[in-house]
Amino acid sequence: MNEIPVFFLHGLAYAGLLFLVSAGLTLVFGMMNVLNFAHAAMYMLGAYFSYSIMMHFTGQFWLSLLVCPAILFIIGALIERFLLRRVHKFGHVQELLLTFGLAYIITELVKWYWGNYPLAVNIGGFLGSTIQIIGITYPVYRIFIFLCAIFVGTVMALILYKTRLGIILRAAVNDSEMTNTLGVNVPLVFMGVFAFGAALSGFAGVIAGPLLSTFPGMAQEILLDAFVVIVVGGFGSLGGAVVASLLIGQLQSFGVLLFPKLSIALVYLLMAVVLIIKPSGLFGEEQ
Amino acid sequence: MKQKNTSFIIIALFLAGAFMPLILKQYHLNMLTEIIIFALFAVSYNLLLGYAGLLSFGHAMFFGLGAFMTAVAIIHIPGLALWNAILIGVVTTIIAGFVIGSLLLRHKGAYFALLTLAFNALFYAVATKWHSVTGGDDGLSITRPDLSLGFTSISMASLTHFYYLTLIIVGAAIVFCWYFTHTAMGKTVLLMRENEERMKFLGYNTNISRLLLFTFTGAVAGLAGSFYTLHFQFVSISAISVDMTTAVLLMAFVGGTKTFWGPILGAFVYIILQNYLSNITDRWPLFMGFIFVSMVLFIPGGLSEVIMNIRQRLFGKKDNNGGKSAASEEV
Numbered sequence: 095m096n097e098i099p100v101f102f103l104h105g106l107a108y109a110g111l112l113f114l115v116s117a118g119l120t121l122v123f124g125m126m127n128v129l130n131f132a133h134a135a136m137y138m139l140g141a142y143f144s145y146s147i148m149m150h151f152t153g154q155f156w157l158s159l160l161v162c163p164a165i166l167f168i169i170g171a172l173i174e175r176f177l178l179r180r181v182h183k184f185g186h187v188q189e190l191l192l193t194f195g196l197a198y199i200i201t202e203l204v205k206w207y208w209g210n211y212p213l214a215v216n217i218g219g220f221l222g223s224t225i226q227i228i229g230i231t232y233p234v235y236r237i238f239i240f241l242c243a244i245f246v247g248t249v250m251a252l253i254l255y256k257t258r259l260g261i262i263l264r265a266a267v268n269d270s271e272m273t274n275t276l277g278v279n280v281p282l283v284f285m286g287v288f289a290f291g292a293a294l295s296g297f298a299g300v301i302a303g304p305l306l307s308t309f310p311g312m313a314q315e316i317l318l319d320a321f322v323v324i325v326v327g328g329f330g331s332l333g334g335a336v337v338a339s340l341l342i343g344q345l346q347s348f349g350v351l352l353f354p355k356l357s358i359a360l361v362y363l364l365m366a367v368v369l370i371i372k373p374s375g376l377f378g379e380e381q
Numbered sequence: 382m383k384q385k386n387t388s389f390i391i392i393a394l395f396l397a398g399a400f401m402p403l404i405l406k407q408y409h410l411n412m413l414t415e416i417i418i419f420a421l422f423a424v425s426y427n428l429l430l431g432y433a434g435l436l437s438f439g440h441a442m443f444f445g446l447g448a449f450m451t452a453v454a455i456i457h458i459p460g461l462a463l464w465n466a467i468l469i470g471v472v473t474t475i476i477a478g479f480v481i482g483s484l485l486l487r488h489k490g491a492y493f494a495l496l497t498l499a500f501n502a503l504f505y506a507v508a509t510k511w512h513s514v515t516g517g518d519d520g521l522s523i524t525r526p527d528l529s530l531g532f533t534s535i536s537m538a539s540l541t542h543f544y545y546l547t548l549i550i551v552g553a554a555i556v557f558c559w560y561f562t563h564t565a566m567g568k569t570v571l572l573m574r575e576n577e578e579r580m581k582f583l584g585y586n587t588n589i590s591r592l593l594l595f596t597f598t599g600a601v602a603g604l605a606g607s608f609y610t611l612h613f614q615f616v617s618i619s620a621i622s623v624d625m626t627t628a629v630l631l632m633a634f635v636g637g638t639k640t641f642w643g644p645i646l647g648a649f650v651y652i653i654l655q656n657y658l659s660n661i662t663d664r665w666p667l668f669m670g671f672i673f674v675s676m677v678l679f680i681p682g683g684l685s686e687v688i689m690n691i692r693q694r695l696f697g698k699k700d701n702n703g704g705k706s707a708a709s710e711e712v
Binding site for chain 1: 488494502
């Protein structure tokens with residue numbers, strides 16, 4: 095079996111997952127200027143909810159793919175409405191501290207309720223099988239992840255740049271006061287954005303469950319990679335997130351193949367290089 | 382008047398500290414040593430967060446670096462003096478602080494917070510993977526070297542002796558941090574937080590001031606880390622993990638970032654709560670998390686704000702700082 099195509103596909107699958115996580119993160123950051131440290135914790139919640147749903151209704155993967163983002167959407171909306179909005183007037187440091195504290199609490203709650211050990215999610219049916227692709231046998235599920243990422247990315251881009259809602263969103267980012275004066279309920283828009291980001295993280299969590307195992311450390315693991323993605327791609331840039339996800343997915347995948355010991359450091363090395371050469375990221379606007 | 386008052390409080394605290402081994406049992410003395418070390422760590426963190434307004438999620442990298450360098454030096458250099466072991470820890474963190482600071486300080490706010498977290502993760506990854514040096518998940522065990530004073534040598538095997546060493550050195554470092562906030566440099570940092578544009582206009586090079594502050598706080602955290610290793614005679618990767626940053630953030634914030642003494646109080650509360658709550662329940666981090674979030678929401682000034690308010694109610698003393706600036710604080 096040829097190794098290079100396999101690792102390339104692995105890289106694509108991981109890139110897909112990374113994009114799903116970092117898209118929500120970068121969206122919330124770009125729109126609301128809030129760096130949500132709890133984003134990965136919500137992603138983990140999605141994975142655990144999905145685990146519980148699939149335990150109760152055996153193997154209902156599609157059900158949890160619908161229900162979990164909905165639950166996370168509500169949680170996100172509540173967090174924005176009752177917590178984040180309260181501290182907004184105190185400034186950015188306070189917002190960061192709040193999301194950091196929430197991430198801490200969510201992680202502890204997860205450890206309490208589901209236990210501090212990995213849980214395996216098995217996926218049956220067609221998604222759990224393998225297919226022949228470019229001459230190799232490859233799991234369908236990993237290809238499915240990549241397709242999900244393309245789907246979500248396309249939908250987000252269409253909403254942002256082709257609909258009236260997108261115009262309102264971009265206007266609210268540009269000048270929230272003016273947009274508010276023009277009759278748009280800007281606080282509601284921001285609540286929706288945050289909730290959508292949360293739903294997206296929940297979606298990514300459900301997707302991640304069968305690929306990686308579900309365990310309390312999964313939040314921190316993906317959070318750091320997602321942070322690297324938005325640093326490399328440029329803060330708040332959706333296109334940057336696409337490119338950086340693909341780059342880091344391949345780097346992770348081939349890093350494991352070529353330099354097994356250095357694979358973790360490679361990603362940070364890339365980040366350091368980007369920071370030195372172009373501090374605002376590949377597609378970021380100058381600060 | 383105020384300066385005199387403060388010196389009096391400092392001397393009183395040192396004297397009280399000096400009598401503690403006579404009063405406290407071994408277990409509590411152990412805890413007190415830990416509190417003093419973490420108080421220094423929290424104070425150094427607050428110089429960044431409270432004074433300069435820089436939210437770092439990577440302060441544990443300096444703490445852990447100091448801790449590991451001291452442990453590695455003691456293990457690999459036979460007959461290394463205690464002073465030199467500490468010195469190695471501190472010098473390494475000065476270099477690391479300078480290099481990392483010059484990379485990261487171009488960014489502010491959320492960007493800075495995120496990048497410090499990422500760098501901390503890099504340090505953690507290196508510490509985990511570089512098993513031959515750091516011991517990986519197993520950690521490193523050391524024995525405290527004896528303290529040589531030239532004419533005589535004091536055994537550090539006894540906790541009481543080590544407690545006195547900690548009280549003097551770490552205590553002095555805390556006082557030095559306090560002194561630092563009153564120097565021209567310390568004031569510069571504070572004014573920079575309030576209005577950087579104006580400082581630039583007045584001819585201050587704010588980037589250099591910020592870098593110096595970052596390096597300084599890193600070095601102080603390294604000193605605390607070095608004592609952490611000496612105290613437990615053991616260091617593991619948890620010393621350099623994000624959890625350690627979380628711990629110091631909790632200490633500083635719960636104690637109060639708007640006063641100099643808030644983080645010291647925070648370290649007291651945190652270590653004591655940790656010791657007692659962990660006896661009662663395994664879920665104590667959850668309680669700490671709830672305390673933290675409710676403080677962020679309702680009392681952003683932490684416990685020191687509560688104390689100041691009570692004092693104001695009782696004695697009618699007016700705060701001359703308007704609850705805003707940390708510079709005009711006493712002690």
